[in-house]
Amino acid sequence: MLYLDPIKQLESAGWDTDLDLDVPWHAFDGTRLGDDQATTVKMNAITEWAALPATEMFLRDTHDDGDFCASISIWFYEEQKHALVLIEYLRRFDDAASLCVA
Numbered sequence: 001m002l003y004l005d006p007i008k009q010l011e012s013a014g015w016d017t018d019l020d021l022d023v024p025w026h027a028f029d030g031t032r033l034g035d036d037q038a039t040t041v042k043m044n045a046i047t048e049w050a051a052l053p054a055t056e057m058f059l060r061d062t063h064d065d066g067d068f069c070a071s072i073s074i075w076f077y078e079e080q081k082h083a084l085v086l087i088e089y090l091r092r093f094d095d096a097a098s099l100c101v102a
Contacts, residue, residue, distance in 0.1 A: 023085055030093030038094045045086035051079035 033041075055076040062068045 019081070019085055019088060023088075025088075025092060028089070028093060033093050038090065041086050041090055041094075045083050045090070048079055048083035048086065051076055051083075055079075 055072055058072045059069055062072075
């Protein structure tokens with residue numbers, strides 16, 4: 001890899017594998033979540049999950065660039081964590097979360 005330092009920086013800035021270590025769930029007051037806000041969180045979770053087709057396209061179109069593919073792989077992992085945090089937030093604090101979380 002030509003760009004090992006940037007890849008290391010991307011990796012070190014990432015999420016932990018245990019969302020309970022990165023997100024202070026105890027600090028949230030779920031009673032303050034309104035319906036409009038819950039809908040916005042749901043839409044953002046869906047948008048973050050849409051990184052999958054973008055990642056597939058990037059990897060398909062740049063398969064010969066190992067550095068870029070490595071950085072896109074890290075980016076994809078991080079984007080999925082965003083979606084998982086939003087989904088977990090809804091699971092914890094939105095009574096209607098079952099509508100968007102299987």
